[in-house]
Amino acid sequence: MSKVAGTVATLPGGGEPSSPVQKVWKPELYKIQLDAPAPNPVRCQRILEDNNQAVRLYGSEYHGLMGHLEAEQLLSNASDGSYLVRRSPKSDGYYTLSVRFNKRTKHYKVFYKTGPGQGHGHYLREQDKHYETVHEMVADGLINFHMQLHASPIIQQINQQTKNCYQQSPYMTLNRRKLRALSNEMGKSSVSASVSVDDCDANTTTVADIPVDNPLISQQVTQQQLPPQDPMPLVYEKPHNFKVHTFKGLNWCEFCANFLWGFTAQGVKCEACGFMAHNKCSELVPPKCVPDLKCIRGVFGTDLTTMVQLHQCNIPFVVRRCVEEVEARGMLQEGIYRVSGFADEIDALKLALDRDGDKTDMSEAAYGNVNVIAGTLKLYLRLLPVPLITFQAYPSFMTAGRNAKQTEQLQLMAEAVRRLPPAHYSCLQYMLEHLKRVASHYAVNKMNEHNLATVFAPTLIATPQHMTNLTEEIFMLSSLITHCETIFASSSSSSSTS
Structure with a gap:
């Protein structure tokens, strides 16, 4: 990432070179479903x-x-x-x-x-x-x-997927560190079990004699290794127990990353681990079921509306905790949000937030580099399946940003934010007001509204895939940050009178 104030190098699709996790979800099917006629x-x-x-x-x-x-x-x-x-x-x-x-x-x-x-x-x-x-x-x-x-070409492509997709799937991408830790624990327990068996009868017991009722460990667990890049190096086999499921809210297939479209019975879900997939994709998922996935699945990569409903809050705790930490010790940090933290530390904080939730220790003693906190916040927002400025609202925001008359522009932006779902509305307001406060210390941190918009445009906005020229998006977001109080005040008053 560039170290020059006000610039940032980005990858197609909104990723960042230093990010431990690139954007994984594919929104095309979701955007097509949005255009379906209503009954x-x-x-x-x-x-x-x-x-x-x-x-x-x-x-x-x-x-x-x-x-x-x-x-x-x-x-x-x-x-x-x-x-x-x-x-x-x-x-x-x-x-x-x-x-x-x-x-x-x-x-x-x-x-x-x-x-x-x-x-x-x-x-x-x-x-x-x-x-x-x-x-x-x-x-x-x-x-x-x-x-x-x-959407027939995309659906046809999904049906032609191969098992090779599993290693690059959202499930593996989002949970790599946790799966590796779990695999190590399984390895220790399996080795202990193997040693105790050998102690009983070293001459007659073989690896094949390891009891098959242990669902996690295969007969080759102590001998066979997968490639080192596999987050679960130990080979084990436990078939998934997939059942047809009606998903509430917005959900994506954890195998192919495409949207689970439909109104009911959109796909299948494993009753043992919670793995979600299209019917066809479930046929390609390897028999690597990790029971009680509730201990593994976290908040990163989960739909924002689902998150706030699950935790009964207006602002996801990840966003709130990161913002509080940045405002406590990062407002005078030169290049805050532009300068990257170390990827492995960001990944470690992501794991902690997934595992410990709101109780995660994010203090200076635990994470001395505040850029790690800032990078984790950007990562959380980047991994939202539906961006903070949604696909549906994106055209309205862009139309407003192109209006040269400021009074009309702000009025159109107030109308645009009203198009957002409640969870996105509240979180966007919270983030913009935070960025406005960051920009108020520009003399020290060198991050004004335009610089912050340059960093956050690929993260907050539902930009078309492979779009690299975000000049208009940056200008629009910069205006949102600058006038956020006026825009949301106008939006709120219009909503109350309508």
């Missing part, structure tokens, strides 16, 4: 003489007895995502769902089953997913239609 029920405008059961099941989008030609005519001028439920003239034991997509109307037989457990609700075929409401069924269907139409 839009077409309400029935006439009084029905149909049975009450259908009205109870489907509500006002139920249109009673209606043929497919009449349904197509009713939906012919409707927007994509519009749908209705009807009873076909020759139906027997089912109703028909008519959905508009890609300027065409599709018709499906829809059924309903009552009963406890997961096998109840609305469904299309007996072996299909079941939904609490038809609205959920349509939402899931529209996403899948949209992905098939616009």
